[in-house]
Amino acid sequence: MDVDKVRYFFIAFLCFGMIIGCKQQEVPKNSSELKSDIQERLQELEGDFAVAFKNIDDSSQSVLINEREMFHAASTMKTPVMIELFKQAEAGQFSLDDSIEVKNEFRSIVDSSRYQMDISEDSEGELYKKVGKKRTIRRLIDDMITMSSNLATNILIEKVGAQNVTQTMRSYGADSIKVLRGVEDIKAYERGLSNRTTVLDESIIYVRLGRGQAVSEEASKEMIEILKQQKFNEMIPAKLPNNVEVAHKTGWITGVQHDSGLVILPDGRKYVLVLLSKNAPNRENVISAFADISNLIYKFVTQ
Numbered sequence: 001m002d003v004d005k006v007r008y009f010f011i012a013f014l015c016f017g018m019i020i021g022c023k024q025q026e027v028p029k030n031s032s033e034l035k036s037d038i039q040e041r042l043q044e045l046e047g048d049f050a051v052a053f054k055n056i057d058d059s060s061q062s063v064l065i066n067e068r069e070m071f072h073a074a075s076t077m078k079t080p081v082m083i084e085l086f087k088q089a090e091a092g093q094f095s096l097d098d099s100i101e102v103k104n105e106f107r108s109i110v111d112s113s114r115y116q117m118d119i120s121e122d123s124e125g126e127l128y129k130k131v132g133k134k135r136t137i138r139r140l141i142d143d144m145i146t147m148s149s150n151l152a153t154n155i156l157i158e159k160v161g162a163q164n165v166t167q168t169m170r171s172y173g174a175d176s177i178k179v180l181r182g183v184e185d186i187k188a189y190e191r192g193l194s195n196r197t198t199v200l201d202e203s204i205i206y207v208r209l210g211r212g213q214a215v216s217e218e219a220s221k222e223m224i225e226i227l228k229q230q231k232f233n234e235m236i237p238a239k240l241p242n243n244v245e246v247a248h249k250t251g252w253i254t255g256v257q258h259d260s261g262l263v264i265l266p267d268g269r270k271y272v273l274v275l276l277s278k279n280a281p282n283r284e285n286v287i288s289a290f291a292d293i294s295n296l297i298y299k300f301v302t303q
Helices: 003-024 031-042 074-090 126-130 137-146 150-160 162-171 186-190 199-210 217-228 283-302
Strands: 048-055 062-065 099-101 134-136 245-253 256-264 270-278
Touching: 031 048, 031 062, 031 283, 048 199, 048 283, 062 199, 074 137, 074 150, 074 162, 074 199, 074 217, 074 245, 074 256, 099 137, 126 150, 134 137, 137 150, 137 217, 150 162, 199 217, 199 256, 199 270, 217 245, 217 256, 256 283, 270 283
Parallel strands: none
Antiparallel strands: 048 062, 048 270, 099 134, 245 256, 256 270
16 A cells, blocks of 8 residues: 555544544533433433432433432431521521531431431541530531531431421422431331432422522522532532532432532532432443533533
8 A cells, every 4th residue: 555545544544533422421401412422421320210300500401310209318418408508597596607416426317216427437536536526507507418427427316307308398399309317327228218209309408599599699609609619529519610609418328329509600500410320330321420410411412
């Protein structure tokens, strides 16, 4: 083969590669195309998934996939608990700056038998060193959200009452979410009494936060600032530009990987993204796919 033919085939190969690459990077033109691309990415995974995307500033931009499917809430339930704390504080039942005792003894919702939290099963361990001492409610909220402390969560749920959390979510229009108990109540778990949620209900929560309607505008802003300090950022924020802020809460247990939150663009626009999974054995694959979906949605909104 002479030099000209080699050059021709080389150029043709490069052009073909560029065409394929452009096709792969093409941004969906509308919500229907976006939904199709998301479903295509999820089909590569083993497990069951649900997605909710809502542009707070443009109601025409939204995607719902398996929006009514129930999932184990894992640590995503900690956001409703935070909202209930702010609600009761605003009602004058206590101050977020009040101090309460850090303890590690709780009662099962099944029979009121006592159980303790296991530090090896918690994502935050420093709070266990404070057992017997006092800590402000505000600081415990920070532990619960940013480090996903299970110990802080149980202390705070006992403070406000799980039923009150669920009732507040009902008043928001979140009709399926169930906050029944704290973490590591094994007797309740064995009886199928676990906290549940859907992507639709999660999206309702974050839309209210984004619109300043979770308790009050001031409380919504405070809660968003706490959620922005989230330490686990492998999914929604992972592939977004550094100038994009994400106020979110993750959650995970065996076979379950979640991320839910509010994405705030540099120009002030906001959108909600909720990604839930179950029966998904490969955690790393789910994390990677959720980060890809988040990036795709970002490009769709900002194109």
